[in-house]
Amino acid sequence: EVQLVESGGGLIQPGGSLRLSCAVSGFTISDTYMTWVRQAPGKGLEWVSVIYSGDTSYYADSVKGRFTISRDNSKNLVFLQMNSLRAEDTAVYFCARGGFSGSKLGWFDPWGQGTLVTVSA
Amino acid sequence: QSVLTQPPSVSGAPGQRVTISCTGSGLNIGAGFDVQWYRQLPGAAPQLLIYTNSNRPSGVPDRFSASKSGTSASLAITGLQAEDEADYYCQSYDSSLSGYVFGTGTKVTVL
Numbered sequence: 001e002v003q004l005v006e007s008g009g010g011l012i013q014p015g016g017s018l019r020l021s022c023a024v025s026g027f028t029i030s031d032t033y034m035t036w037v038r039q040a041p042g043k044g045l046e047w048v049s050v051i052y053s054g055d056t057s058y059y060a061d062s063v064k065g066r067f068t069i070s071r072d073n074s075k076n077l078v079f080l081q082m083n084s085l086r087a088e089d090t091a092v093y094f095c096a097r098g099g100f101s102g103s104k105l106g107w108f109d110p111w112g113q114g115t116l117v118t119v120s121a
Numbered sequence: 122q123s124v125l126t127q128p129p130s131v132s133g134a135p136g137q138r139v140t141i142s143c144t145g146s147g148l149n150i151g152a153g154f155d156v157q158w159y160r161q162l163p164g165a166a167p168q169l170l171i172y173t174n175s176n177r178p179s180g181v182p183d184r185f186s187a188s189k190s191g192t193s194a195s196l197a198i199t200g201l202q203a204e205d206e207a208d209y210y211c212q213s214y215d216s217s218l219s220g221y222v223f224g225t226g227t228k229v230t231v232l
Contacts, residue, residue, distance in 0.1 A: 109169035
């Protein structure tokens with residue numbers, strides 16, 4: 001069974017750092033790409049970051065320079081290191097597997113249940 | 122602010138057909154990038170409904186269909202059921218942002 005479980009969320013003061021983890025089972029993360037998506041309370045989905053095979057990564061402008069995505073293929077873990085956190089980073093953070101078929105890619109399935117990050121003094 | 126625009130809400134009676142639009146631009150949908158659709162039930166993680174414009178993953182009923190034309194895409198739900206009450210999001214890729222983008226989201230209400 002494919003499963004993604006996020007952890008590492010919590011309450012953090014503005015300016016602080018937090019590292020989220022996404023533990024994957026049921027598939028090998030090195031065979032695909034992985035992404036983080038967040039959802040602020042009562043708001044819509046916002047794409048945050050993606051890491052492709054070869055470890056090429058991209059970020060949303062809102063987190064560029066502050067967040068870093070990485071992965072440990074040996075442990076089937078994906079991480080999101082979040083630095084210089086701001087109140088507007090408060091959200092549930094989901095990790096998801098990137099989908100691909102032949103030359104087509106760009107969808108996310110499945111998703112983890114999410115972990116809540118609250119940035120507040 | 123999202124670059125993909127959806128109506129905030131749509132509603133319909135059980136058994137009816139509703140459609141949700143997703144309007145982008147020449148930098149995303151109009152540039153040829155595929156569109157995906159997700160359903161998010163209250164308090165749950167999003168689930169993939171449609172990928173590459175019109176394809177349903179296994180397990181998604183054929184009541185859900187989608188299409189893409191020009192700079193827009195749309196999702197149709199036929200035979201509306203109470204369990205379809207949820208938030209729906211479109212998603213694509215934007216070349217100017219060099220990243221993925223989601224729509225603003227649409228809440229579907231079953232009357």
